Amino acid sequence: MGFSVTCDGQQYHLEDLKFVEQKECHEKTFILRSFTYESQHFRVEYFKKLYTGSGVQELWNTVKNISKEILRIDRVDSINEWIQTASELTCFKSGWGNEYQPFKTIINEEVILENRLGRSSASVHPFVFLNTESSVRMVTVAWSGNWVLRFQPSTKGVHLSGGLSDWEFYKELFPEEDMESVRILTIESDCHDMNEMAVRFNRWAREFWIPANKELDNPLVEWNHWWTYEDSEINENIFKENAAIAQSLGIDVCTLDAGWFGPPDGHSEWFDWRGDWDKVNTDRFSSGIKALSDEVHERNMKFGFWCEIEGLGKKAAIGSRREDFIAKRDGEPLGYICFGNVEAQDWALLVLDRLIIDYQCDWLKLDFNLDPHAGCSRTDHGHGAGDGLFEHYLGYYRVLDMIRKKHPYVILENCSSGGLRTDLGIMKHNHVNFLSDPDYLLHQLQVFWASSLLLPPSACLHFVWSQSKPNMNGDYAFPPLRLNECTEKEIAFHMRTAMIHRLGLSHPLPEWKERVRQEVKKNIKFYKEKVFPFVQNGDLYRLNEQCNRDENDNKISYGGFQYVLSDEDRSLVFYFSIDEQQEEIKLKCKGLNSMSEYIVTDMDSGHSIIRSGEQLLQKGMTVSKHGKSESSVFMIQAIKNF
Template identity: 45%
Template sequence: MLKCDLDQGGLAVELGPWAELASSEAFGVRVDGELLTARSPGLRVQGLDRTILGDGVEETVVRYERADTPALAVEWHVERRDALELAEAWVVVRNLGPGELTVDRLDSIRVDLATGGAGAELRSFTSSWGLEFEPVNQPLTGDRTLQTLAGRSSKNEHPWFALVRPDGVALAGAPVWSGNWVFRFEETPQGHRLSGGLHDEGFAKRLGPGEDIEAPHVVLATGADVDATSVAFAHVARETAPANALASQLPVEWNTWWTYEDHSIDEQVFRANVDAAAELGIEVCTLDAGWFGPSDTGSHWTDHRGDWDHVNAERFPSGLRALADYVHERGMRFGIWCEIEAIGPKAAVAERRPDLPARRDGQPLGQVCFGNPDAAQWAYETLDRLVSDEGADWIKLDFNLDPGLGCNRTDHGHGPDDGLFEHYRGYYGVLTRIRERHPDVVLENCSSGGLRIDLGMLRQTHLTFLSDPDWPEHGLQLLWGASLMLPPNLLLHWGFSEWYGDHRHQTFDPRDPNLQPHQVDYYRRIAMVGSTGLSWGLPNLPENVHARLASNNRTYAELVRPYIRDADLHRLTDQPKRFGEGDRWAGFQYARPDGSSHLALLFRLPGGEDERTIALHGLAEDADYDVSWLDADRRETRGGADLMTTGLHLRLPEEGSEIVVLVRR
């Protein structure tokens, strides 16, 4: 994996099978208009330090200084996990001089790759609302750039890539950052130069004497194939994501939104659903938008975001705490939605606190600027109150706008060109403080569904919501793509919601008399690929649907989620796609780290052939496995080599599914 050392030529870098040990630029920082790298003659190496951090993690820090004007120091950090063939790199710049200097580019990685003539393929995903994880596979020829400038990490393109050679060997990378990012692939005579991390467009940070700046980190993993890199990414995500008892439980969640939105939810409706949820084995009841703002049943949630201290008394006359107590009395946890970064056009807080809004060139961006320490404190106190006073156990943190290059107000404590950078640093700080103050509360990451899915946010929140729409093929496409970067326990999606309005793909009706039991299983089991939830109207479900839903919730709790918590996930089929394209079968295998057992979730999509044989992955060739089919009520013993070659033969109806458990003898 990524290794660095000093030799007579300066810094030498090795990147697994992608780069031989050779002199490397390693990083790139632009200071006062001059691009500096490890090869720049003005930078003098001051030393290289190695520290064992434990659990097989080693950090190397290469230190440089420049005495000429402007005097500065640069540190390049590389944190390696050789057991996973994964490394994390970042750069720090410090002003050593008496005057001010400006940093306007921070490439945490800048390495030459041996891709010339190898026919490597660049894989990535585009993204927009309801169209997350749309695959783009292209030959790596000429110069290529992956990036976003929307101000949200997953708007336009997801913050992940993989380079794949013809022999399958892969290099995958991702920034640990929630704002604008970039990866550049610049053609060289030997192959390509990979650089990037924080996007440099619209960014500049002024450093006074003694001040420093740490760039967003970049994670790189190599492996025999993309599947191997995904396992490495998942391990590190689990190590670095927050955890508590409720998050680790992976509770079954119910949310009010799609069934009732803000115009049809009130205290009576919520309480009726809570009563039904308790009978169905649901463990968290979340009140989405519609609870705040003026006491007016006609108010719209987007207008009053920011007025979190005003509960809509027309809809919820007893207040939020009474609802939380009602949920707790029935043995469940209370969740609440809050778009803490947003300010609606009619929000009273904007008039009361004119220091909060972010502006660019004088125009409001519709958000709070967390680069302002006073705004960050306001946000912390607001979230703290939702937990301390209102009894929230779970906060769904949404963000429904594109800040672009961010705030350029100069009265916020940040400069004119680092507002977005400081906003995210401030937001991370608020979330850290909330977790410290309330270690038992779960923070859910959401941004118009799945438009801010990144390793940076997943180090601050307990799980991430993948997309607003959730019909089955769409959900499988998302889960297939997102699991290349994140483990299943951090991925929250719903199999098929009961939408209030019209959406041509959201056609689920749990009260349809023609709904078949296998369809209910199919819809719910797709949501079991990761953390699970649903948005249905729960009261007065048909008896057969009620029973089937309760049974599926038990299956998830007792059988599936122990694997979701800590097993390695392998995709057994190609990626299904949302509009009748891609693979029309889907298979996911969960492998316990000790190899003792495996679980497979298998699905036949509309348009899929009647039968499919799906080979399993990573079994012991010389071992026997007891194989149990949940629906077919079948048991057999088969060898590992046979299961990886002959595979599992399935015959399912359209919108059919099967769960198979394999236990090594």
């Protein structure tokens, strides 16, 4: 392994530099090795952190100017190495409503995976799988802006390099100044099994990476108004009416999404007024936001609140009041506030602190709805013309950390046009990640199948297929699900597709028939009592291939997911019949003890059978024929623990 640095137009690898020293630090949970190299002008300290027992390595470096001149750093690769036998590459392309679209290729010519839109997963997700003759390896860039991974084949194998994208990037380092590269994380498995590797990676992320929040030890179910009452459709009476029903259903969090702020105009559009977080739309919320929060708390629920703290609407007064906050490129506004400016960071901290305190927020949904591309090029923000986006994200991370430190009970939800900024860089500073704006069935299953390779399910939030509202043309962002028209089995099916991670809903609760409310209430109770312990601490296995939104391409007729609590020798299997099944299905289980005897219980019928671990692993579990949009949940428990 190694690194590379391009300084003043010349690229340097570690073999081009003078080796100075090596250090090693052994802690209980990791081993950290650092290697120091020097040129005449700069010093590089290269770090390799191995997390004990996980197989996960974290790679990064720092570059320090040791000369008396200003140096221009054009490229800093956190990884630079040869892979002798790499052959096939798997990654996931992205876009709004098109997240986690699989892409595979043989590396027989140069392959460059790169994001240039300014949000980490706006065009391609920042993780990749490499298949070799002996193993499969995952490499992920823990960064929220532009990144790159280059794969260049030759007679020596495949050369892998990357980290921070060098497109439109450069940083001027003054004497004694340094910069830290973005982090790369890798894990490898010699059994060519994505499931096995994802299990180890998820365990590592839960333990070492994603911040803990004691509130999330509870099976919180969220209701969010957005898809039914977008923007101008929401008001305080509608929110209160939904909150009352949410309480009766066993929902724990009521979140006020966009539409609460701006001038007292019932028809104002949220996008135009982002940044004026001191303005409450009193036409819609005449009693103020605190009154809503108080009512939610009086009902013994948590109050969730949406804010796009980075966003800057074209009508927002903050843009004219603090012109020095505006991110610009070549003099043109980019539509966001540049957190490369320390004063903008201070402003954001004050705003978020005030919102949390004044409105007694328990849950903060932080969104970002634009592509900053190469980012800000102003030179009066404290950053240079070439590193504005780089410094913006470092500033945003600092803001998140300060908010978590000051308000440790508040749950931070990461969102960016749904899932367009999903990466381990931002998830080192947030608690929960919203997977995608659309949540219709095939999209929902496709997205979770892949996102949970990177993120543990306990950090994933998505909604039950929402009842979206039409736009002015009568079109829908995605087709709505009307639960009033669903059978009992169909309601259970759709609830369960959102139970396999953190559970949320965005439906018009007052419109539901009484029978629908009772079914949803029953399913929420089932999630809290039976499912959540597996989502929180279990190992997830995918029991079939990834579903595909394009039903004509690689059509999958069912979905199978299995959670395992290995310490308890217990498992929970979800089976989703997407289309009517013509025959029985065999689901080969994972993660069980081949020497144990298990009781397998259908959680709907209560019917149980006994099977050996070896039978379940080798021959599989028989699932009877199901109709379209029907599901089953099976509890598998070792007899010795029954």
